[in-house]
Amino acid sequence: MSVGYDHVDLSACRKRGIPVGYTPDVSTSATAELTMALLLTVSRRIQEGLMSAYIHDVCFL
Numbered sequence: 761m762s763v764g765y766d767h768v769d770l771s772a773c774r775k776r777g778i779p780v781g782y783t784p785d786v787s788t789s790a791t792a793e794l795t796m797a798l799l800l801t802v803s804r805r806i807q808e809g810l811m812s813a814y815i816h817d818v819c820f821l
Contacts, residue, residue, distance in 0.1 A: 765782055773780050801807055 765780060768780055770780060772778075
């Protein structure tokens with residue numbers, strides 16, 4: 761999977777019967793949402809905190 765098809769040899773794909781699809785704007789919002797979620801995760805160090813809590817079995821109650 762990738763974005764665009766400029767790097768794909770379309771004639772070679774046709775010759776070998778390999779289907780090539782082009783679906784612009786299909787995952788634009790999902791990609792933007794994932795990007796923002798990952799940026800927030802990194803900036804807040806969420807994964808590091810979760811792993812630390814899991815390893816040390818911290819109970820907050």
